[in-house]
Amino acid sequence: MRRIAGALRGDFALAARPAWGYGLLCALAICLPLVAGVLSGHVREGAAAALGGYLTVFGDAPGLPYGARARKLLLTALMATLGVGLGQLIQPWPWLAAVVIGLVAAAGAVWPVINTPAVLAVTLTYFAPMGMSLPARMAITVAGGLLITALVLVLWPVRRLQPLRTAFEEAGTALADLLVAAGRAPLSDESWESLRREAVTTHDDASRAFSLYRVSQEDDRALERLLTTMDRIFRETIALRVLRVAAVQEDPEGEWVGVLDETTEALAHALRGAVTRGGPVTVPEAMDAVGRFADLNEEVRRAAHARRTPLPVAVLLGQIRRCLDRIGTAVRSISQQAEEAVEVGPRLPRFTRPRRPVFSTGHHPVRLGLAVTLAMALMLLTHEHYAKWFVVTVLVSLRPAYRDTVDRVTLRGIGTAVGAAGAAVVLAIAPGHTYLIVFIGLCALLGFAFRGVSYGYWTMFATPLSLMLSDFTLPLDWGAAAARVTLTAAGGALALVFARLLWPRGHRASLTGRIVDTLERHAALVRALVDRDSKKVLERVSKASEAAHLLADSLDRLDKEPGGSAPQRLRDAVTAARRVRDNALALLAVPAPVEESGPTVALLDMVADRLEDVAEAVRTGRPLKRADDFDHVLDELGAHVERLAERRLDEVAEGAADRMTGVRRGIMHAAAARPALNALGTEALKLASLTAPRT
Template sequence: MSTEQIPSRRARPHALAPPAWLLEGLRPAPEPVPWAAVVRAAVALATPLAVGFALDEPEYGALASMGALAGVIGDTADAYRMRVLNIAVPQVVGAVGMALGTLVYGHGWVAVGALTLIALVSGMISSIGTVASASGLLLLLNAVVGAGLAMPQPWWTAPLLLLAGGLFVLVLTLLAWPVRGRQPERAAVADTYRALADLLEAAGRGPLYDERRHAVTEALNHAYDLVLGRRARVHDRSPSLVRLLAQLGAVIPLVEAAPAAHLRGRRLPPEVPAAVRELADAVEEGRTGAPGLSLPVAHTPVERALDAALRHAQKIVHLPDADPYNVDDRLGRPAALRVRLRRGLRDMALSRASWRYGLRLALCIGLAQSLVSLVEVERSYWVALTVTFVLKPDFGSVFSRAVLRALGTAGGLVIAAAVLAEVPRGWWDVPVMAVLAALVPAFSAKGYAFQTAAITPVILLLSDLLSHQGFDLIRPRLLDSLIGCAITLVFGYLLWPESWHTRIGDRLADTVDDAARYVERAFAPLPSPAAVPAARQARLQARRRIYRDLSDVRSEFQRALTEPPPTGQRAAAWFPLVIAVERIVDTTTAARVRVNHGAEPPAAQEVADLAARVRRLAEDVRGHLTPADASAPLPDPPAEDSVLAPVHDELVAALAICAPAVEEPRHRTP
């Protein structure tokens, strides 16, 4: 493997060109339009408005539509049980936030103190998990709206209307549950097989293989999360879930054989990926009864590994009933929901990061509310709303979100201006809201700036129904958004060193250490034949964990790339090493597969030397060195016919990224 095959520094852009992170944020993601979500959003937001006009209470309809909008934005899960949590729990917490905000409306500095305290709690609970993060967001958002806008009386009216709108979205979401109850989990497992087929099709084809290997890791992680998450809530051994888990486990030998097939440097026969795609269709359709396989005769260890893995997967996929006591959870069965919640609350209370984020959010909300209390600002609650949306580190880079939100708001205001200027208030709002609401899920799939542009006119139309200001809402909305973005950038980003002094180097170093342990475990000697099954299970668990960690590290680096210098530059400098470490793990897996199917195992000293040098690489990265500063002697190369020779080549390629003077590694075909 040549170092030229690993991407190094990015090309220097033209001096007048927009920064790469901005162009990346404004480039629409290649995601399909979620048509079911589009129709659901149109119905969910337009129906409450129609009911409100029919009852001659348009304000009630607008509040219910606000709750529905939060439900539409929060409906991001695949499995139905998770969708219940993702929609219902944040809605209940959001209703509490609206009640608290309504109670302090018009109380001056009492409202400022209350919102600051709510912001602290909101920020801290956001660290527990995805559902808690959405709940914290709605808690603060609705509290800000309730404290800044006069709501219908009595005080519990607005919270109930918001909750009703959110639950209406939940009802629409669950209409298909009786028919498609297991479909999300089954589709996720089938998608894993299809991603694997694409990977095998790209084996031996250079950079395309790396891209598709990452897609397989993402698909496998997603499928395990869905299936194991569902299984955690089933107290008995559900046959359908056991079968899905067995089908997912049958993918693992094929995933392990893929790197070995890629290292051959030759494309696989088309019958191999075609057979995997047939398995994907069988999983999705629930077919049983295995048809015959027509595969080329296997001669080499790699071919035998693929043949054996494919035949095993075919047997498992078409098996009517899996053995419920012979299914490996790989990463372990998740704890019960109440146990995870208890752990999350404990970790939140003891976590320094949780407190720091809560304090950052509280500081910015307190400043925003203090500013609008001292300076006359129209529709002042929008300043704090902007701070809340932007200052969410778990949603991405705070810096890029602030800039993209300002641009998205400007784009959304163009649409809102046309609607408020040309569409008369009344029943015409219902079809207009249906169209605008349909854009929210369609644009959300394309990126944050596009989502902001879609949500802005919806919020302005609903705000107009509550305040009756019409076109006069446009200018204050833009001004308040810019003020909120400025407060976030200065007091929520620049003043906190962890925002722009990223720890991506430490995270990468930990993963390199894990790679060294994986090398050792992959070729660890077995004390007895009876220990083979346990050792194989431990090795598979280690492989799954390290691939998941590598996926998380890659995502963290991609997030850091959107930060301004020096964070973005540092991430760009180290990102090639992320790819190099992924290839070290890949070639280690390929070597283990070759040994399993007849190749000579490496000597214990050879494995120890290689693992030691990988650990030295981790120490170099942990020292926060820039790539040009790191240097260390190379390990002695293994014999030409050693299964570890490709691993050594990938290690040398990784070292070459850190030390450009390192000699070019040898090219071998295993």
């Protein structure tokens, strides 16, 4: 119960300001057909059009570009109309209807094109009273869908770029926050991970938004360059944090610490200004700050040559300066691109196929189909008109994960109780269609306004909406309200039974493959660092990230199984894998190794071998091989850095301070790479230890 209460608090928390304008628009589109039907004496037709509009806007996604929204709305209207037609066709054959609706529900769980509104349309229409011909009902349904589509898209010519700008601003702002965090005193792992995750998520959202706009070929390349530039800032920011932590450990009281804070603040401020105001307003100040840090770095280098400061500190600060230079150049590039802007003319929406899987697999479609078929069969035996409340509750509440089903059932029960009681109170105080329309409009306004910011409020207000629309021509009293709540509770109970008994545990079995894939992908990433091929390294970072994400997803699903609990060590392994990728990016940012760079390659090979050995042990169940002495290699690396530092200082004393000698190249790599190599090896061994088979 405590977990359910916590989940409910999260579901009713507001993530942002409700979209009152959108809610008002949806309420208007739903209520207009109802008002027209009541005034003209065609109440049934008005309710059918309003239901068609509701089912269509149910499939809307307000954050998408208008072209993608138009495609989604029109496709939803089409599928809802076909669902209405199928629902009326099977009305004369109840037992056939039970099987057909179950098959449609299962198909909707497999193919995204058969969406929830289409399945709801079949179910609600089957239980709707006869009275309209099939062509008339389908025509009225599609008319309601087209009406709400037109209202949603009416502002398309003037607001077509808003999702693009919003995605761009959010990605740039999240990146600026991450940059500030990288240059300040080290944050906790939780805070850093939160900022990093936000930066990755908003970057992915921006990439999706950009891909959905039809622009000229030149502008398309500009958008790609913009995304590439933001990705470069992200990688350099990750490297900056690793290097800063290492430099602070070597020289915690250095004057450079405060100057670095000011520089990252200036760069972050310039980046925010570029993405929000669209121009290089504060870029010169940021570049001046980078210049001041470069001057201070030069002072530290001269002090190191005079043996007043450890040479590795000067090398680390030199690498930090190079990171800041690259970030500053990228910020200036973004400001120039933002100032030029990308123009998208008021063309018709693009109707390309969506970039997503065509189908999904697993036991859930079969489970959902069986549950809906049984619900239909039980309700056919009762011959109760309100039976659709039972069937619809099973349909929308049964989720792939058991705990998600529990949450859906709980929220749907609350929503049905509130909606049914509210409708009964309204009609008891002031009976008639006019007041019921007002209540429906209020539910639509609140439901769609809260849809994007609170799942709890959306469910509470939207749950009874479709069923009130389908029952619009029927008398609604306290008896009907009690029947609705009772049938909803019963439907929720049936959904819980199916979620609990049919294939409730499936994700523990998939963990082994996900662990092996994560280990192998990260081993391949470490091996790619030996060749220093940046393109290959970045590709393998992406693949390793995808593998770790799939492992985390399996752990999340395991937590939602009955009695399931994801092992904390595997949660920690996902975190360790993320740190391996971060340190790989930091290592990629430092100068390439040379002959004087010591055991870098040997250390990377050792780490990759260890990850591959653990992956093989997990896959086969064989005993794990004895680990190499990693600490010894790290000690050797430290001693190598000290030897190079002494040799470089001897060169400086002989007058080679400004010459790029082999020793200088060696110390530039070894001293800058040492913290990243140390952290990478430590986290990789932690990843191996956390995922190794338990004896």
